[in-house]
Structure formats: C-alpha cells, structure tokens
Amino acid sequence: MTLAPKAVVLLSGGLDSTTTLAIAKYAGFACYALTLQYGQRHAIEIDAARRIAQAMAVVEHTIVPIDLRQFGGSALTSDLPVPKDRPLDEMSHGIPSTYVPARNTIFLSFALAWAEVLGASDICLGVNALDYSGYPDCRPEYIAVFETLANLATKAGVEGRTFKIHTPLIALSKAEIIRRGIELGVDFGLTTSCYDPTPAGLACGRCDACLLRLKGFAENQMSDPRRYAV
Amino acid sequence: MTLAPKAVVLLSGGLDSTTTLAIAKYAGFACYALTLQYGQRHAIEIDAARRIAQAMAVVEHTIVPIDLRQFGGSALTSDLPVPKDRPLDEMSHGIPSTYVPARNTIFLSFALAWAEVLGASDICLGVNALDYSGYPDCRPEYIAVFETLANLATKAGVEGRTFKIHTPLIALSKAEIIRRGIELGVDFGLTTSCYDPTPAGLACGRCDACLLRLKGFAENQMSDPRRYAV
Numbered sequence: 001m002t003l004a005p006k007a008v009v010l011l012s013g014g015l016d017s018t019t020t021l022a023i024a025k026y027a028g029f030a031c032y033a034l035t036l037q038y039g040q041r042h043a044i045e046i047d048a049a050r051r052i053a054q055a056m057a058v059v060e061h062t063i064v065p066i067d068l069r070q071f072g073g074s075a076l077t078s079d080l081p082v083p084k085d086r087p088l089d090e091m092s093h094g095i096p097s098t099y100v101p102a103r104n105t106i107f108l109s110f111a112l113a114w115a116e117v118l119g120a121s122d123i124c125l126g127v128n129a130l131d132y133s134g135y136p137d138c139r140p141e142y143i144a145v146f147e148t149l150a151n152l153a154t155k156a157g158v159e160g161r162t163f164k165i166h167t168p169l170i171a172l173s174k175a176e177i178i179r180r181g182i183e184l185g186v187d188f189g190l191t192t193s194c195y196d197p198t199p200a201g202l203a204c205g206r207c208d209a210c211l212l213r214l215k216g217f218a219e220n221q222m223s224d225p226r227r228y229a230v
Numbered sequence: 231m232t233l234a235p236k237a238v239v240l241l242s243g244g245l246d247s248t249t250t251l252a253i254a255k256y257a258g259f260a261c262y263a264l265t266l267q268y269g270q271r272h273a274i275e276i277d278a279a280r281r282i283a284q285a286m287a288v289v290e291h292t293i294v295p296i297d298l299r300q301f302g303g304s305a306l307t308s309d310l311p312v313p314k315d316r317p318l319d320e321m322s323h324g325i326p327s328t329y330v331p332a333r334n335t336i337f338l339s340f341a342l343a344w345a346e347v348l349g350a351s352d353i354c355l356g357v358n359a360l361d362y363s364g365y366p367d368c369r370p371e372y373i374a375v376f377e378t379l380a381n382l383a384t385k386a387g388v389e390g391r392t393f394k395i396h397t398p399l400i401a402l403s404k405a406e407i408i409r410r411g412i413e414l415g416v417d418f419g420l421t422t423s424c425y426d427p428t429p430a431g432l433a434c435g436r437c438d439a440c441l442l443r444l445k446g447f448a449e450n451q452m453s454d455p456r457r458y459a460v
Contacts, residue, residue, distance in 0.1 A: 064296070065272070070292060073346065101343040102342040102384060105339040105383045109336040109373075112332040116332060141382055145379045149335065149379055
C-alpha cells in the first residue's frame with residue numbers, strides 16, 4: 001500500500017517519455033504508465049514501452065488501442081514518406097509531415113480520463129519545445145490551456161481537484177534530457193525513437209527523431225545504445 | 231463536387247446529436263458524421279447513428295472504436311447500475327454516475343483530428359447545459375476553452391485556420407430541441423437516447439435520458455416514436 005500521490009505518465013517508448021517517467025518516479029509519484037497504440041508506423045515502440053514499464057516497475061501499464069490511420073494526414077499514420085537526412089536548421093523551421101493531427105490532445109484526453117478514475121491529479125508528458133519546435137502541441141501555451149480545460153471538463157475538477165500537467169523536459173535540449181536520464185539510471189537501450197525502423201527493428205538513423213537523438217548522445221560524448229541500420 | 235464548407239458533426243445516435251446534424255445541414259455545411267464506439271452499455275446507439283447518417287445523407291460517416299471500459303468510472307462503461315426513476319429536481323443537482331470521465335474531451339479531440347485532415351474549420355456537438363446541467367463537459371465555459379485549445383494544438387491553427395466549436399442546443403430545453411428537430415424534418419424514430427436498453431433494443435423508460443426525452447415530447451403534446459419497455 002503506497003501513500004505516494006498517483007501520476008499518469010504518457011509513455012511512448014521513446015527517450016523523452018522514458019526520462020519523464022524516471023523524473024516522475026524520482027519526484028515520488030506512484031506512476032501509472034499510459035501508452036497509446038495509435039496505428040503509428042513505428043509500432044515497435046509499443047514493445048519498448050512494455051519493457052520500460054516493467055523495468056521501471058510502474059504500478060500499472062495500460063495500452064490503449066486507437067486507430068488514427070482512419071484519419072491519416074501524417075507520415076506516421078499513412079503511406080506518406082518519412083523525411084530523411086534533413087539538416088538541423090531545416091528541422092527547426094516549419095511543421096514537418098510527421099506531425100499527427102491533434103495527437104497530444106487525444107493522448108492527454110485519455111490520460112485525463114484515467115487520472116480522474118484513479119484519483120490522480122498529476123499527468124506527466126515528455127514534450128519538448130526546444131530541439132523540435134515544429135509541433136504546435138508541444139508548446140507551453142498549449143499545455144497551459146489543456147490544464148485549464150482539464151479542470152473545467154471533469155467531475156473531479158468541479159469538485160475541487162486541481163489537475164496539473166507536468167512537462168519536465170519542455171525547456172531542455174536533447175543532450176540535457178539524456179544527461180538527466182543517465183543521472184536517474186535510465187537504460188536508453190530499452191528506448192526507441194526512430195520514426196521508420198527496419199522490419200528487423202533497427203533504427204534508420206536518418207529520420208528527424210534519429211538525427212536529434214544521435215546529436216544528443218554525441219553532445220554528451222556518449223554512444224547511443226540503440227541499434228541502427230546505418 | 232460541393233463547395234459547401236465542411237463540418238465534423240459528433241453523432242451519437244441520440245436525439246440531441248441528430249438534431250445538431252439537421253441544424254448543421256440546414257446551415258449549409260457539408261456534414262462529416264463522427265461516432266465514437268467507446269464501450270458504452272447502450273451500444274445499440276451505434277446502429278442508430280449508422281441509420282441516421284444514411285437517412286440524412288452525410289458526406290461520410292466514420293465510426294471510431296475506442297474502449298473506455300479500460301478505465302471504467304461510469305455507469306455507462308462499467309457494471310455500476312444506471313440510476314432509474316429519479317425525480318427531475320434530483321437530476322438537476324450534482325453529477326450523476328452516468329458521467330463518463332473526460333468523454334467530451336476525448337470526442338472533441340478525435341473530431342479535431344478529423345477536421346484538421348479534412349480541411350474543416352467547424353465542429354458541431356449536441357451538448358445541452360439546460361435540462362441536464364450535471365455534466366461539466368457540457369458547459370459553455372468548457373466549450374470556449376476547447377475552442378482556444380483547438381487553435382493552439384494544430385498545424386492548421388498555427389497556419390491561420392480558426393476552428394469553431396458549434397453547440398446549437400446548448401441553451402435549449404429538451405422540448406425546444408424536439409420542436410427544432412421536427413421543423414427540420416428529423417425522424418426521431420431513428421434515434422435512441424436510453425442508457426440501459428433491453429436486450430431486444432427497447433428503451434427502458436426509466437433512466438434519466440428516457441425521462442428527459444419523454445418529458446420533452448410530452449411538453450410538445452407529442453408521442454415519442456421510440457419503442458419503450460414500459
């Protein structure tokens with residue numbers, strides 16, 4: 001029986017959400033990991049999330065299947081090609097084709113539903129606005145409005161519970177996130193960030209997610225334990 | 231080829247969402263109906279939604295399966311009993327056990343995703359704050375914040391599209407909604423409102439949804455074409 005406050009942590013199986021989980025555990029939360037299986041091209045991240053949830057001993061791990069391929073509109077949920085070999089300065093301008101319409105709003109809505117049922121006030125999300133400013137639903141102003149919404153939307157909010165959306169990585173660089181994860185004992189070999197892995201599960205090394213991850217490890221003079229195809 | 235602006239209309243198969251669809255059609259929108267199959271006890275409403283979408287000739291009808299029984303927390307998504315025979319003044323106080331945590335936030339998130347992909351700016355939702363003030367996610371202040379969120383959350387919002395959440399029933403009584411639907415030619419015999427229908431598909435006549443619906447028809451001196459068990 002734990003007296004720790006409960007938190008719902010959105011866990012994709014990637015580097016950022018895994019570090020967020022480690023931070024939430026370190027902060028003393030009893031962590032409930034939530035993974036959305038949304039029809040993403042890189043569905044191997046679901047297995048990664050499962051392994052991470054087990055290794056990090058979360059209280060409970062729920063995988064919710066939803067099918068965003070019904071709508072498409074993204075390189076991650078359709079047959080559009082995933083951009084490769086983009087220079088970093090190109091990545092920092094505009095919104096890439098890997099943007100998934102309303103994804104974080106859908107994810108946070110499910111997290112809110114589970115948090116309300118669990119009696120949790122805290123939801124943790126590994127968004128990051130610095131290295132990858134392209135996604136509109138990773139910005140602090142978006143998160144602030146979702147927090148307002150959460151408190152208006154729910155019975156718990158009406159009855160006085162105050163939901164808080166924690167985004168501990170929002171202002172960190174990828175190198176800083178990796179450093180924080182290492183300090184907290186995260187095994188990044190369990191994580192996968194690649195948008196377009198090979199059938200054998202190797203990371204492509206060329207999509208935006210791989211390039212930013214590799215840069216983050218390089219800036220820490222570390223090698224990435226993830227296995228790459230190139 | 232239509233030049234009408236597109237709208238995503240959330241269609242549950244009930245009286246309110248069907249009237250909302252009729253209003254959206256009458257307003258000149260090319261309507262895309264979206265139904266969430268969320269593990270609700272009254273899953274017969276999915277078939278109703280299918281028949282209504284066909285009868286009202288929507289451009290496209292998408293049914294998205296999600297499983298809110300994974301979280302429970304509501305009489306509609308668990309084995310909790312549905313309240314019966316409640317006096318109307320009791321219904322107007324407090325939030326009933328048929329409240330589904332974060333349901334409208336989840337529904338609107340999916341509608342937003344589809345609207346963004348379709349190139350639609352308009353989302354229509356049949357919430358009603360008057361007859362049934364219990365649900366926090368049916369209030370105008372909640373809808374206003376979701377609208378703000380939609381514009382921050384999306385690529386389309388960042389690029390200048392302005393999403394609008396239309397709630398044409400929000401200030402109407404059930405009797406007024408029925409009258410409006412009749413004026414617009416809605417066949418309420420296709421709709422189902424009951425939270426706890428019999429295995430044969432008859433409405434129970436005793437849950438809050440049935441009682442409010444029956445009262446609305448009675449106030450219009452009309453009989454409800456829905457078939458009831460009592």
